[in-house]
Amino acid sequence: MTTLRVNGTEHETDAPGDTPLLWVLRDELGLTGTKYGCGVASCGACTVLLDGDAVRSCTLPLDAVAGAVTTIEGVGTPEALAPIQAAWARHQVAQCGYCQPGQILQAAALLRETPSPSDDQIDDAMAGNLCRCGTYPAIRAAIHDAARALSEA
Amino acid sequence: MASRIGKVTRRTLLVGAVAVAGGAAFGVWQIRRPLDNPLAPERGATLNPFLIIDGDGVTIITPRAEMGQGIHTTLAALVAEELDVAWEQVKSWHGPPSASYFNGALMHAALPVAEYAMTGWQTALAETLGRASRVLGLQVTGGSTSTVDAYERLRLAGAGAREALKAVAAERLGVEPAALSTADGHVIAPDGIRLPYADLAEAAATRPVPQPELRDPSQWRLLGRSLPRLDMVAKVTGTAEFATDIKLPGLKCAALRLCPHLGGGMEGFDPAPALAVAGVEEVIDLGDGVGVVARNTWAAMQGAAAVEVTWTPSPLPQDTDAMLARIAEAFEGRHNSRMRNDGDPEGALAGAAPLEVEYRVPFLHHSTMEPMSATAWLHDGQLELWCGNQAPRLHVDRAADAAGIDPADVTLHTTYMGGGFGRRAESDFTHYAAKLAAALPGTPIRLTYSREEDMAHGFFRPAAIARMRGAVADGRAVAFDAQVAAPSVSQQAIGRMTGRRMGGPDKGHVEGLFDQPYAIPNCRVRGYLADLDVPVGFWRAVGNSQNAFFHECFIDELAHAAGADPLAFRLRHIRERHAPSARVLEAVAEMSDWGNPPEGHAHGVAFTFSFGTPTAQVVELTDTGRGLKITRAWIACDPGRVLDPAIVRAQMESGLIYGLSAAVTGEITFAEAAVEQRNFPDYDALRMHTAPRITVRILEDTPHMGGVGEPGTPPAAPALANALHALTGTRARSLPLKHHAEFIV
Ligand code: FES
Ligand code: FES
Numbered sequence: 042m043t044t045l046r047v048n049g050t051e052h053e054t055d056a057p058g059d060t061p062l063l064w065v066l067r068d069e070l071g072l073t074g075t076k077y078g079c080g081v082a083s084c085g086a087c088t089v090l091l092d093g094d095a096v097r098s099c100t101l102p103l104d105a106v107a108g109a110v111t112t113i114e115g116v117g118t119p120e121a122l123a124p125i126q127a128a129w130a131r132h133q134v135a136q137c138g139y140c141q142p143g144q145i146l147q148a149a150a151l152l153r154e155t156p157s158p159s160d161d162q163i164d165d166a167m168a169g170n171l172c173r174c175g176t177y178p179a180i181r182a183a184i185h186d187a188a189r190a191l192s193e194a
Numbered sequence: 195m196a197s198r199i200g201k202v203t204r205r206t207l208l209v210g211a212v213a214v215a216g217g218a219a220f221g222v223w224q225i226r227r228p229l230d231n232p233l234a235p236e237r238g239a240t241l242n243p244f245l246i247i248d249g250d251g252v253t254i255i256t257p258r259a260e261m262g263q264g265i266h267t268t269l270a271a272l273v274a275e276e277l278d279v280a281w282e283q284v285k286s287w288h289g290p291p292s293a294s295y296f297n298g299a300l301m302h303a304a305l306p307v308a309e310y311a312m313t314g315w316q317t318a319l320a321e322t323l324g325r326a327s328r329v330l331g332l333q334v335t336g337g338s339t340s341t342v343d344a345y346e347r348l349r350l351a352g353a354g355a356r357e358a359l360k361a362v363a364a365e366r367l368g369v370e371p372a373a374l375s376t377a378d379g380h381v382i383a384p385d386g387i388r389l390p391y392a393d394l395a396e397a398a399a400t401r402p403v404p405q406p407e408l409r410d411p412s413q414w415r416l417l418g419r420s421l422p423r424l425d426m427v428a429k430v431t432g433t434a435e436f437a438t439d440i441k442l443p444g445l446k447c448a449a450l451r452l453c454p455h456l457g458g459g460m461e462g463f464d465p466a467p468a469l470a471v472a473g474v475e476e477v478i479d480l481g482d483g484v485g486v487v488a489r490n491t492w493a494a495m496q497g498a499a500a501v502e503v504t505w506t507p508s509p510l511p512q513d514t515d516a517m518l519a520r521i522a523e524a525f526e527g528r529h530n531s532r533m534r535n536d537g538d539p540e541g542a543l544a545g546a547a548p549l550e551v552e553y554r555v556p557f558l559h560h561s562t563m564e565p566m567s568a569t570a571w572l573h574d575g576q577l578e579l580w581c582g583n584q585a586p587r588l589h590v591d592r593a594a595d596a597a598g599i600d601p602a603d604v605t606l607h608t609t610y611m612g613g614g615f616g617r618r619a620e621s622d623f624t625h626y627a628a629k630l631a632a633a634l635p636g637t638p639i640r641l642t643y644s645r646e647e648d649m650a651h652g653f654f655r656p657a658a659i660a661r662m663r664g665a666v667a668d669g670r671a672v673a674f675d676a677q678v679a680a681p682s683v684s685q686q687a688i689g690r691m692t693g694r695r696m697g698g699p700d701k702g703h704v705e706g707l708f709d710q711p712y713a714i715p716n717c718r719v720r721g722y723l724a725d726l727d728v729p730v731g732f733w734r735a736v737g738n739s740q741n742a743f744f745h746e747c748f749i750d751e752l753a754h755a756a757g758a759d760p761l762a763f764r765l766r767h768i769r770e771r772h773a774p775s776a777r778v779l780e781a782v783a784e785m786s787d788w789g790n791p792p793e794g795h796a797h798g799v800a801f802t803f804s805f806g807t808p809t810a811q812v813v814e815l816t817d818t819g820r821g822l823k824i825t826r827a828w829i830a831c832d833p834g835r836v837l838d839p840a841i842v843r844a845q846m847e848s849g850l851i852y853g854l855s856a857a858v859t860g861e862i863t864f865a866e867a868a869v870e871q872r873n874f875p876d877y878d879a880l881r882m883h884t885a886p887r888i889t890v891r892i893l894e895d896t897p898h899m900g901g902v903g904e905p906g907t908p909p910a911a912p913a914l915a916n917a918l919h920a921l922t923g924t925r926a927r928s929l930p931l932k933h934h935a936e937f938i939v
Contacts, residue, residue, distance in 0.1 A: 057472045059491050068447055068490035073439035074432020076612070077491070078563055079645045083874040086563065113432030122431070129430040133422070133840055137262030137849060138429030139563040139612030143431060164883035171874060173563040173613050174262045175851025177885040179844065 043103055047072065047104035048115030058104035063087045066104050066112060070178035074113035074142050078171065085170030095150035097169075113142035116149065124194060125149055136174035144170050148184050157188045205851025232292035239395035240357060242403065243295070244273055244351040247395035251283045252379060257295035258344075258586045260288070260425060262848075263903045264841035267423045269344050271416045271837065276352030276409060278376040279391070281416060286424045288608040289302040291586035307724040321563055345837075345899060348409070353406040363389050372586075373691040380685050411835070420840030425610065426677050437581045437609045440569035442638035446475065449494035450643060451501055452483035454650050454868040455508035457727060460484075462504050468497035477501060478633045485630045487639065494643045508867035510728060514657075517726060517864060518554070521659055524722035531699035533708035537716035539663075544672035546665035549755055553662065553747065554928040555740045557862035558655035558733055559869075561877055564612020565648035568627035571638035572597055577604045577628060578638075582611025584619040588691060592621040596628035615852070616732035619687070621655050649877060650869045653687070654862055655736030656680040656724075660707075660744035666756035670766060671749075675716045676707050678741060679722040683730050706741030706908055711772035711803055712749070713766075735904040738804040742908030743915070743929065746800035750916045751925065760916065761799045768801070774832045774895045775801065775808040780889050781830035786812035796826065798917025801911035806900025807833040811850060814877075814886070815917040821938035822921070824854060824914065827886040832893040833900040842902045843890045849906020850888060855879035857911035858937050861930050884938055 045052045047070065054069050061080075066072045066089070078086030080099045087179040092108035102115055117123030122130065125145055135141045144167070151166040158166065163184055172180070233240040233255070239250020246253040256269040270286045289295065302694060356376055364371040366389070373384050380388040411418065428434035431712055453460055465477035468486050473493030478485040486497035511517045568581035570593065576599050583589045594601040611618055627641040643651075658680035665673040684702045689695050708719035733739055752797040753763035763782050769776040779801055782788070791797045794816055801810040814826040829846045836842050859878050861872045871877040915926045918935060926934040 056490065060490065064490045064492035068389070068492070071441055073435075073441070075439070076436075076564070077642065078565075079874050080495070081645075081873055081875065084563070090317035106255060107516070117431060119427045119431050119433055122427070126430045130422070130426050133420070133426060135262070135423075135426055135609060136264070136611045136844060138425065138434050139436065141429055142432045158924060167882035169881075171563070171879060171881060173615075173852070173879060173881070175848040175855075175885065176844070177880075177882045178847055178888055180882065 045070075045103075045106060045110060047110045048112060049109075054103070056103060059098050059102045062089070062101045062103060062110070063098040066098060068109075072112050072114055075108050075139045076139055076142060078140070078143075083169070083171075084140070088146045088170065090146055090150060093150065093153055095147045111146070113166055115147060116145065119160060122191045125152065125187045128183045128190060131186060132179045132183040133177050134183050135181040136176055139174045140170065140174075140176075144172065144176075144180055148180070148187070151184070152188055152191060156192060158184065208294065222480045223793040230292075232290050235402060238326075238392070239399040241355040241395065242351050243289075243292070243398050244348060245277070245355050246287075247391050247623060249392050251285060252391065253277045253285045253287050255289040255295075256286045257289045259294070259582065259608065259611060259614060259618065261582070261584075261611050261618065263845055264423055264425075264838065266425060268274055268837050268841060269348055270424060271421055272344055272348035273352040275414055275416045276349045277356050279379045281421055283379050284424065289693075291590055291606050302807060305447050317745070317804050348408075353408060354403045357404040357406045358401050359391055359394045361401060361404070362397040363396045368766055394780055397934045417837050418839075420838055423841070429610075434610050435563055435570055437567040438564065438640065438642050440580045440609070440638075442569070442571060444636075445569075445638040445640055446487045446489065446634070447491040447494050448485050448487045448627075448639050448641040449491060449498040450480075450483060450485055450626055451498040451503065452480075452647060452651055453505050455505055455867075456729060456867050457510050458508040458867065459506040460503060461506050464502040467500040467502055468797050471497040471500055478630060480626060480629055485626065485633075485641070486632065487630065487637075491640075491642050498644070502768045510867040511726070512867050513865050514794070514863045517728060518659065519655060520726045521657060521679050521681070521724040524724040525659075525661065525677060527722065529677070529720040529721045530682075531701070531704055532718065533701065533704050533721070533723040534717055534719040536714070536718070539673050539675045539716040542716035543663055543665055543675060546673065548663050548665045548673065549746070549751060550661075550663045551751065551867065551927060553660040553744045555658050556860070556929060557657045557728065557730075557744060558739075558856050559649060559652045559861045559862050559871070559877055560613070560615045560617035560733060561649070561874075561879070562611075562613030562617050564642040565645055566617070566623040567640075567641040568623045568744065569638060570597075570624075570627040570631035572631045572635045572636065575599065575603060577631060578607070579604060579628065580607045580609050581624050581627070582609050582614065582618050583621065583624065584614060585621075585691075589621050589624045592624050593628040596625045597632035615734040616736070617653065619732050620690070622651065631916070645873045647875060649871055650918070651729075652869070653729045654864070655733030655739055656683060656728070656730040658739075658740045662744060662748045664748060664752050664755075666752050669756050669758050669763070671712070671714045671752045671756070674712075674718070674752075675714040676744065676748075677722065678704060678707060678720075678744065679724050680740070681726045681728060681730050682723045683732060683736060685723065686729070687731050702737045704737060706735075706738035706802060706804060707745050709803065710745060710806075711775045712767040734849065735804060735907040736910040738802060738904070738910075739853070739856075742800065742802040742804070743911045746802065746912030747915050747925075747927070748911065750798075750912070750919065759789065764799070772803070772808070774893070775803055777893055777895060778808045778810040778832050780831040781893060782810040782812050782828050785828040785830065785889055785891060786826075790811060796917050796921035798913045798915065798920055800912035800916060802905065802908040804905045804908050805903075806896070806898055807831055807902060807905040808896065809846070809905040809909055810839075811913045813854070813910070813913040813917045815914070816923050817921065818938060821936045822918070823938045824880075824884065824886040827854075827888045827913075828891075828894065829888065829906065830891045831902070831905060832896045833902050833905075834894060834896040835899055836892055836894055839892060842892055845902040846890045846906040847888050849904060850910045851880050851885055853907040853910025853915055854886075857914050857929055857931055859930050859932050878939070
């Protein structure tokens with residue numbers, strides 16, 4: 042049995058210790074907001090926060106998870122969007138939407154470290170998150186907007 | 195089970211001239227007859243196939259595939275505009291598969307004429323064919339047709355319901371309907387009394403459907419504005435449900451291992467290594483591969499990789515070179531189409547010093563962000579299926595066939611899809627999910643392709659070769675002769691859908707080449723179909739995706755041969771043919787300050803008329819010293835009337851980035867007839883730091899409504915290749931461009 046802290050709740054799982062966190066979240070705990078895109082840390086769809094830092098959950102084995110996990114379900118809800126989600130909605134970022142949970146968590150980690158990022162800093166932080174629908178211009182605008190909203194909060 | 199829809203599809207959709215005869219044969223009564231309503235809500239009332247009203251508000255049925263293009267939002271807005279409900283009250287639901295949700299605009303594209311040049315009678319004919327689509331019940335998302343098709347039909351659905359609700363209210367209040375108004379989901383009486391639609395809906399549902407006038411666009415409140423998308427909140431909170439997210443009691447997760455040698459088979463397999471993987475429960479023989487069922491997807495994928503399988507080889511040419519040689523052989527046979535043959539191209543070329551060049555493009559993968567997936571559950575002889583798809587009725591048939599049951603016993607839930615781009619027009623994932631579910635009755639099976647299996651089993655944009663000849667005189671093109679050879683997407687895809695091979699000229703094969711509004715007196719376009727059974731399919735913009743590259747790079751070459759500015763050269767030939775097309779070129783010239791790129795930067799231009807929408811793009815390229823970078827791009831397009839500008843803009847940006855991604859790095863290659871690329875590290879795309887800053891301008895001068903999901907893609911590759919020529923002098927006649935220059939990655 043492994044104990045995981047996800048979105049503020051303790052979960053027990055008997056999944057083998059080499060199971061990547063992504064699949065524990067999705068298939069064992071039913072938290073399907075985190076997505077599978079590649080399994081090899083090259084698309085960012087599976088991004089979650091581990092103690093506030095963005096990590097690729099598809100290559101992080103369960104036994105290596107030391108810290109509190111935040112998934113998209115822990116960021117905000119449809120009834121109560123977090124400021125970063127509200128910025129995403131204002132800019133109508135999502136197209137198919139599949140990459141967006143990963144994009145939002147990656148951006149959340151960026152804003153935690155760099156509250157008012159430049160375009161270059163956005164490029165650096167977001168380069169690992171693929172979006173096949175090409176929503177990059179909208180993501181960039183939403184990050185700047187979220188940064189403003191958070192600084193005024 | 196050969197589908198019933200399938201056979202009529204083949205007859206009417208593809209064989210241009212035959213379709214005309216077939217369309218005219220349908221009785222008018224069948225076309226005007228009210229649509230059967232497939233809805234049977236548990237509570238509330240349904241006034242027509244597009245509307246359910248209950249105490250919670252209004253649900254609008256949006257029966258097209260939401261792949262990210264925002265179609266649910268626009269379809270719902272069409273109904274809501276006439277119905278007078280507040281946008282915040284609107285919910286949307288994809289609804290059940292039904293012939294009532296036919297796509298009438300698909301037939302438009304089947305006509306063997308260039309769309310920009312459609313005359314009145316041809317447009318009328320296309321409309322007749324559209325009604326034939328209604329009779330045939332083709333519920334399909336594709337060809338950038340959804341909005342075009344829905345424009346009148348859904349507004350009428352909203353207006354008819356509104357008038358029926360008013361009629362009921364008029365009776366109850368004892369006033370004339372004309373004295374009533376409607377707003378925010380209420381009928382409002384002259385004295386201010388407000389009757390909620392929910393109280394009137396049940397009575398209204400039993401009335402004959404009125405035939406109201408549609409409102410003039412000047413009165414629109416919702417249409418023509420950028421609305422908050424109905425799917426946005428779900429998609430930023432992780433609550434949007436994709437086929438890989440379905441949760442059911444006792445659900446198991448599955449993965450596939452299919453024969454990598456395309457067209458090859460399976461001789462046998464040893465399941466033992468898979469069963470030794472912790473969490474693996476079943477290894478199932480699928481005939482052409484195995485399925486592994488496990489407690490979670492990770493275990494299933496590990497198990498699938500561990501199965502020891504003996505594959506049989508593929509009858510296809512074994513590597514990319516041999517495949518391209520096979521494609522080139524097609525030029526030796528007779529052409530399949532000659533959709534344009536103006537003047538005397540041979541004569542004009544003989545009298546000049548012709549430019550003669552060959553272009554090539556590679557196979558491409560869709561690589562949707564969500565790999566192929568479906569969830570299926572066979573219980574009590576009934577199959578429930580959850581999948582993203584672009585043709586619900588086809589998937590129902592395919593699932594029934596795989597599970598060995600009747601299509602009437604299949605219930606399909608169409609989920610959100612993590613990208614389509616044409617890939618989800620195929621039904622392979624439904625087939626395998628249904629087979630696995632049938633092998634394990636009572637157990638819900640959630641199938642997720644690993645990225646590697648998804649990559650290995652694509653339905654690719656075909657590789658193609660174009661042989662171009664042309665001549666210029668006095669600053670103009672006087673001769674243009676294009677021959678293009680490739681496997682036929684239409685033949686293959688329709689063959690898979692219907693079990694029959696289509697005949698006749700293949701328009702999709704030469705679209706983007708024969709149908710461009712350039713006035714060139716001697717102009718010929720011939721298509722050659724290669725005898726090569728590599729699986730190919732509808733890739734965003736289909737034939738336009740490769741043909742625009744051939745056409746627009748060669749036009750650039752002709753401009754240089756004529757000593758003319760490439761943009762002015764285009765305008766010179768387009769202005770006299772099609773004014774809206776000239777206007778998008780003029781717009782993009784102004785936006786990009788064409789002719790004056792910043793120091794160290796170069797501009798390239800391309801133009802394509804596709805899916806009814808003329809689209810021009812300028813791409814700016816610079817050498818950073820660490821590699822080339824695409825810094826900016828400008829798009830001007832004219833889709834005619836625009837219903838939601840933000841969605842049009844997003845689709846244009848998306849189409850451009852999709853096209854540029856393929857142009858820079860996209861390439862599927864083969865060894866032993868197996869795909870060599872495995873995952874994003876070797877099949878990458880533009881990312882945040884490599885995508886350009888994009889400016890979009892939307893014009894509304896085209897008289898007919900065009901599509902927006904695909905027209906952004908075709909000009910992207912040639913605009914970039916032309917910019918590369920402008921920057922470095924390298925004329926790249928093949929893709930991807932990473933083989934010609936170093937790009938920032
Ligand atoms: S799924 Fe983890 S980075 Fe792609
Ligand atoms: S929104 Fe579709 S992949 Fe990003």
